[in-house]
Amino acid sequence: MSENLIVPTMAEMLAQGKQPEVLFWVGCAGSFDDRAKKITKAFVRILNSANVSFAVLGTEESCTGDPAKRAGNEFLFQMQAMMNIEVLNAYEAKKIVTACPHCFNTLKNEYPELGGKYEVVHHTEFLKSLLNDGRLSIEGGQFKGKKITFHDPCYLGRANKIYEAPRDLIEKLDVELVEMKRSKANGLCCGAGGAQMFKDAEKGNKEINIERTEDALETTPDIIATGCPFCNTMMTDGIKHKEKEKEGEVKVMDIAELIANAQDL
Amino acid sequence: MSYLDNIVFAIVLVVSIGYFAKNVKKIIRNIKLGQNVDRTDNSAARCRNMTLVALGQKKMFTRPIPALLHFMLYAAFVITQIELLEIIVDGLFGTHRFFKISLGGFYTFLISFIEILSLLALIATVLFLIRRNLLKLPRLNKEELLGWPKKDANLILIMEIILVLCIFTMNGTDEVLYSLGNSHFEGIGSFNFAISQFLGPAFFGGLSEGTLHILERIGWWGHFLMVMAFLNYLYYSKHLHILLAFPNTYFANLKPQGEFDNLEAVTKEVKLMMDPNADPFAAPAEGAELPAKFGASDIQDLNWVQLLNAYTCTECGRCSSVCPANTTGKKLSPRKIMMDTRDRMEEVGRNIDANKGVFVPDNKSLLNDYITPEELWACTSCNACVEECPVSISPLSIIMDMRRYLVMEQSAAPAALNSMMTNVENNGAPWPYNQQDRLNWKNEL
Ligand code: SF4
Ligand code: SF4
Numbered sequence: 001m002s003e004n005l006i007v008p009t010m011a012e013m014l015a016q017g018k019q020p021e022v023l024f025w026v027g028c029a030g031s032f033d034d035r036a037k038k039i040t041k042a043f044v045r046i047l048n049s050a051n052v053s054f055a056v057l058g059t060e061e062s063c064t065g066d067p068a069k070r071a072g073n074e075f076l077f078q079m080q081a082m083m084n085i086e087v088l089n090a091y092e093a094k095k096i097v098t099a100c101p102h103c104f105n106t107l108k109n110e111y112p113e114l115g116g117k118y119e120v121v122h123h124t125e126f127l128k129s130l131l132n133d134g135r136l137s138i139e140g141g142q143f144k145g146k147k148i149t150f151h152d153p154c155y156l157g158r159a160n161k162i163y164e165a166p167r168d169l170i171e172k173l174d175v176e177l178v179e180m181k182r183s184k185a186n187g188l189c190c191g192a193g194g195a196q197m198f199k200d201a202e203k204g205n206k207e208i209n210i211e212r213t214e215d216a217l218e219t220t221p222d223i224i225a226t227g228c229p230f231c232n233t234m235m236t237d238g239i240k241h242k243e244k245e246k247e248g249e250v251k252v253m254d255i256a257e258l259i260a261n262a263q264d265l
Numbered sequence: 266m267s268y269l270d271n272i273v274f275a276i277v278l279v280v281s282i283g284y285f286a287k288n289v290k291k292i293i294r295n296i297k298l299g300q301n302v303d304r305t306d307n308s309a310a311r312c313r314n315m316t317l318v319a320l321g322q323k324k325m326f327t328r329p330i331p332a333l334l335h336f337m338l339y340a341a342f343v344i345t346q347i348e349l350l351e352i353i354v355d356g357l358f359g360t361h362r363f364f365k366i367s368l369g370g371f372y373t374f375l376i377s378f379i380e381i382l383s384l385l386a387l388i389a390t391v392l393f394l395i396r397r398n399l400l401k402l403p404r405l406n407k408e409e410l411l412g413w414p415k416k417d418a419n420l421i422l423i424m425e426i427i428l429v430l431c432i433f434t435m436n437g438t439d440e441v442l443y444s445l446g447n448s449h450f451e452g453i454g455s456f457n458f459a460i461s462q463f464l465g466p467a468f469f470g471g472l473s474e475g476t477l478h479i480l481e482r483i484g485w486w487g488h489f490l491m492v493m494a495f496l497n498y499l500y501y502s503k504h505l506h507i508l509l510a511f512p513n514t515y516f517a518n519l520k521p522q523g524e525f526d527n528l529e530a531v532t533k534e535v536k537l538m539m540d541p542n543a544d545p546f547a548a549p550a551e552g553a554e555l556p557a558k559f560g561a562s563d564i565q566d567l568n569w570v571q572l573l574n575a576y577t578c579t580e581c582g583r584c585s586s587v588c589p590a591n592t593t594g595k596k597l598s599p600r601k602i603m604m605d606t607r608d609r610m611e612e613v614g615r616n617i618d619a620n621k622g623v624f625v626p627d628n629k630s631l632l633n634d635y636i637t638p639e640e641l642w643a644c645t646s647c648n649a650c651v652e653e654c655p656v657s658i659s660p661l662s663i664i665m666d667m668r669r670y671l672v673m674e675q676s677a678a679p680a681a682l683n684s685m686m687t688n689v690e691n692n693g694a695p696w697p698y699n700q701q702d703r704l705n706w707k708n709e710l
Binding site: 028056066070102110158164185189197201206 | 686
């Protein structure tokens with residue numbers, strides 16, 4: 001059963017002679033990972049309800065090459081990048097939005113030199129701009145009064161200095177935003193970046209995601225908000241490890257999910 | 266006979282500066298062993314960075330207490346150089362307090378200022394010694410600091426203490442002599458320096474004139490010799506940062522921290538591979554230089570900014586104390602990456618010196634002999650170390666270049682990463698899903 005998401009592809013748009021306002025870059029996690037797919041859908045629900053004209057590449061999208069590049073495989077990265085750039089340029093893409101900070105960083109910073117010049121925004125920035133333009137309204141709904149802490153994704157925060165957009169959105173939900181002791185520029189990595197997501201950690205005395213989950217739990221939140229599918233997985237695993245989720249005590253949710261759920265979209 | 270002092274002084278001065286200059290040349294040569302990278306753009310932003318980060322110590326102030334102590338030392342260090350200038354003039358021309366007459370009241374203010382900062386520096390130094398040796402701050406007691414680095418840190422603090430004691434001995438005894446009308450400075454009275462006008466009589470009052478003159482000279486020469494010793498010690502010490510912090514912050518990366526460079530040599534090859542019209546067997550264009558290797562396994566493969574970084578590192582360990590890998594017990598320590606790079610660079614430099622200016626391969630390299638793959642693979646590329654470094658060093662860029670070597674030259678990635686990369690190559694995703702299924706989420710519940 002489908003939930004009636006309207007998700008046009010760039011190819012369909014082109015066939016109708018249309019150019020969407022924004023291209024939604026879904027990313028590998030957003031396309032394939034069960035948890036991240038929920039974030040993708042939540043974001044689409046918001047786009048649909050705000051009547052944003054957008055399109056996805058669908059089967060024409062491929063990995064940006066970020067994990068290959070961070071692993072040191074520059075060849076593979078540039079092959080991926082050039083294939084993607086060819087597709088994006090063929091559709092004359094201008095503005096791209098993505099819910100993955102890794103895709104965001106790569107598309108925004110590393111593609112231009114290879115011939116892919118677009119205006120790239122993270123979904124939290126995009127939602128913020130919809131809000132500013134009055135195209136989207138945010139209410140607290142089921143989250144009103146809840147305590148929420150935000151985990152800064154490294155590739156959104158330190159890598160690109162975006163700290164305020166996600167916080168502004170959370171505050172619009174009529175909640176109590178609490179900061180962890182390490183936040184913003186001093187935030188601690190969830191442990192997934194630099195291709196770590198795809199391998200076991202080196203020997204140490206603790207997993208990084210556990211350390212980070214402890215930072216979050218110290219604020220005794222109801223919800224840990226994230227803006228990255230990988231952080232989401234890491235924090236969710238951390239919470240499971242701490243066995244908090246069993247009692248449904250602490251939830252890990254993407255900002256898009258918070259907004260979509262608050263609005264009952 | 267009376268010129269003996271001045272001659273000895275001149276010789277010490279010339280030899281010290283000459284030896285220092287020789288080491289500076291060595292540093293420049295070693296840094297130039299690195300690959301070229303252009304960091305001459307946007308000089309306005311670079312100057313701003315240098316002023317804020319090196320001169321203003323902006324990054325230090327994320328930790329206010331050590332920042333304040335460090336700032337006292339730094340301020341004292343900078344302003345005592347004025348006193349050194351006077352010592353040099355006096356030493357060469359046999360004058361005494363040469364600036365006093367020409368500067369007048371300002372001279373009293375200046376020396377008083379130096380005395381106050383020196384006292385603060387003394388306090389800071391003692392607290393630093395306590396912190397380093399008694400408080401056992403974790404980041405100052407890590408494995409990579411055992412041995413020389415720890416001695417280096419303590420030695421410099423002790424030198425600083427001696428220097429300050431010399432300043433007060435010199436000014437204190439001279440104050441007493443002046444009050445007796447026996448100073449080398451003509452007249453009788455008080456110099457009115459903020460601290461030594463009290464400290465002098467209290468400590469040195471009542472000593473015989475001869476003893477006072479000897480102590481005054483000990484303070485004066487002690488000050489001078491200490492500074493010359495310090496100058497030449499810099500090269501062997503992490504304290505090189507007091508000079509190199511300036512160029513290092515000037516040439517620091519201005520791009521977003523998340524932007525890693527796109528290797529140009531790879532771009533050429535990939536374009537060739539993807540261009541259906543290109544002749545894959547065509548001879549490389551005339552003059553097109555093929556890189557010796559992709560990524561870095563030794564210091565010659567790194568760029569000169571990375572090598573400058575290594576000389577500038579203060580070994581403060583702020584990077585490692587925020588590194589998620591290091592703080593969860595993994596072997597990776599970004600500080601160690603920088604220290605290893607410098608050690609290897611020095612080793613290569615000594616090799617070149619010993620072999621008449623050419624490097625004779627020594628069957629060693631930065632990779633493996635200093636830095637192990639295990640360290641490199643533990644990095645999450647989170648940029649915390651880069652953000653934290655008070656002198657704008659990027660340990661991450663070295664880690665990435667060495668990973669590139671491991672992957673592109675040696676195919677030595679961990680197995681799990683190899684399968685991730687195979688998936689990206691074949692399926693366009695790091696997981697083994699079919700690219701044709703990319704939009705399936707749309708119809709799933
Ligand atoms: S970028 Fe790597 S070395 Fe630097 S703090 Fe993060 S994990 Fe540690
Ligand atoms: S790299 Fe920077 S932060 Fe790390 S030890 Fe050196 S100076 Fe300190």
